[in-house]
Amino acid sequence: MSFFFNICIYTCLTVALNVYGGNIDPFMDSQLFMINWAGPLEIIKDVDENQMVMTTTNNEKYKCILPETMETKEEARKRYHGPTAFELMKTLFTQTTCSYRVESYWTYELCHGKHLRQYHETKDQGQKPKLQEYFLGLVSLESLEKANAEESSDGKNKYESEVKVRKIDGISLPYYEVNMTSGTPCDLTKEPRKARILYVCQPEGHGEIYQLKEMSTCEYEVIILTAVLCAHPDFRPKNPPVSQIQCHALDGSPPKPRQLHTFIQEETLADQIETQGIEFKVETTLPDGVKKTIVIPKKPDPVPTLGTTTDKQLIREFLTGDYCLNGGRGWWKFEFCYGKYARQYHDDKDGRTILYLGYWNEDNHKHWLQANYHKRPKDIGKRKHISLHYGGGDVCDETGTARVTEVKLKCVENPEHPHAVALFLMEPTICEYILVIESPIFCGLLDKANEDGIFQKVEI
Template identity: 45%
Template sequence: MLRSLVFVAPLLVWGHDIKGFDDTVLFDIHWPGENTDFANAENMIVTTSHQEKYRCILPNIQEKETSSEEKYEGPTALEVISPLFTQSSCTYRLESYWTYEVCHGRFIRQYHEDREGKKVKLQEYTLGRWDEKLYEKMLSQAKEAEKDKSIQVPVKKIDNVNLPYVEILMGNGTQCDLNQNKPRETRVLYVCYIHGKHEVYSLKETSTCQYEIIILSPLLCSHPKYKPKETGENKINCVPLDNSPPQPYNLAKMKIESTKLRRKSDLDRIKIEFVPPPDFTDKEEVSKMPETKPHDASPVQSFLAGKNCLTGGTGWWRYEFCYGKSVEQYHIEKDGSKVTIKLGTFNKQKHIEWMEQHPHKRPKPLAQRTQLSHFYSEGTVCDKTGKARQTEVKLKCLEDSTSLNTVSLYLLEPRYCEYILGVESPLVCDILARADENGLIDVGEEEGDELPTVNIRL
């Protein structure tokens, strides 16, 4: 009997009643062609939305008999990992701008160092501190819970596998000006990983100034309740019927599109391209996998006019840049509402005044010019400084690139509520000559001069 089955919804339509769905039971669909033995195997006919037909062999999944848990009288899970809290060991996670320092049993810190000559400016926040009293309370509760067999160990889904974890709450961090000056706090989840070295598996901001860190620790593996359950993939073999293609058309289409939607999500950068959608009306196009070529200059002109905005960021906060208009940081809540912090708006006169105060920001002679700087001011007032937020937008010419139409975005905060937004692309090289002495570009300066198309890949 088929216990559970996971399919990409647009691909296949199943006329089969799936009961007892459990997405921790994994399936992998194979397309071996016609050399498949269907003898004495349960199978079904599958029809796709394009009326392609396949015969699929269903794996024989036998329900494992539940047996009583091995009697365990050892230390609690919290006691098992307690040596980590007394060894003064720290784990580090390096990202594009911030460095995160997790010192088990002490504190969690987020910091960035700016070096100016021999001077070092440090920007840091404490995301949580160890609370000995809270730990003792948790230890007492853990011992009571160990005796109660009805209490289920909490699990966290990691790479589609439910892993039991031990949670340590570390609060009393640096006050957060975006959260009514409440202190930052972090939930640290320890999971069993036999090859782990107490490193950070993931770190994310689950809500404003509230964080979650997952630590891979081999210590926890000595407790039987915290060992990950083995979940192998169950193979489903599907072969075509009635002259159907070896694989469904939509699957081949999805594979093509996935190669065009890659991005480096581990960095707070994105690749941006405005690409016209591929024409998939002809199935032969799927096998040919044609290269899409930009052909319209209007996206760049719309961008310079502030009509096409660029969006970046992969964490809790994202940001939006509208050229000549504004830079905003925002978050979408579960109810669909949008929390927005304005990092700056463009005012031509204020930009010129900023240029006069910072003459080194002016464009260099054309032969040496590689970037332009624009000043966006009068953002949302910062509780930390009492001043309006502001952003310097750096448009940088990037000559060495595998794609001539790539745009790369990144956002830095070198000082409290003062930001740098980097926009790097070979396309900037083509507009450098249009800038005046203040770095400003007159979009309508050359009506007949077409700019290259900016391709956007998200």
């Protein structure tokens, strides 16, 4: 590894120092470079202020060209003529779905642009469910529009001129802040609960709760991942981009330094042995002069394990159907019990109205996989999600057929919150549903499912 770093340090720092006349501090990492070995350079020009010739210890010569100066934040803002941050966020505030975080006791419900709620439902057989809930903050679209219309001291839109940044996992992330107030009165302070919701750009985010903390008594802070903000240059991550230095071979030198080429081959082989478990043969000569081939056997496939911080009892109860996941807002809420059913329900003074979206049946699930082969689980070690078929639900009035639901159990890495669960229910076709359940819990669990995606006799 040392040779590569020597090449990189020599090229990156020497070229940068030459180009910028020594104005770059070599101990700063505000501008990152990556070398691209771009092959021979047919037309050789004189070395100018953006180029230099580098010679390796093996007398291999390369002309290295530093990239153009990076576009500044102000230049990016001038070129941007798209929607404002509020206009982008409004698509999230006006949607009907909510985000959920399920912990061992409390479930947290965030309805964007509406409220943040925590609740726990106790179910005793033969009795009506008992609900314990607290609103941690409320907000309306009208108040958000009013806040967006406020101007800062420079006469510009408040959210466009005062972009705040929070460092998360070592990355500086700009965020869009929503303040929720007037929640359920706090038992200790007697003041209404309130919450700060910080939305950050994440290209694959769709409003899930990344972090939820009680910063002080009955005052909360929630970090939300969303892709909608990524369209605005001011809200993209502030980690520095990596610029490419183009290095071209001169005077018959190889396209890439020989030592670097050898190093990459050795690293690739070592990586294959480590990650792919390939069988490796080595020829050697014994002291008596006899040649022998030594075979390093293929490593056994790793046994999937669950993280030590995961609540294993919770997983056991989930896989037996004793622990159900709840979500939804408004009139209908939904409930998923693994190996049993997916359903919607509504509670009012007259009792509970239930609509079953699908029941579990192993044979029906296998037939569904045969008809939809692309839904089969990937090989062990490559799984990010598994799909399960819940069919034979209540008859749909519009189609006259039984409701069906595809349940996706999806692995989402989040070491800080190993119990976090996000649920999303969609209806892409009338009475045909997709229920997505995302959680770090599934990351150590998916490989324990069989080839049909079914958990059978799983040891937790």
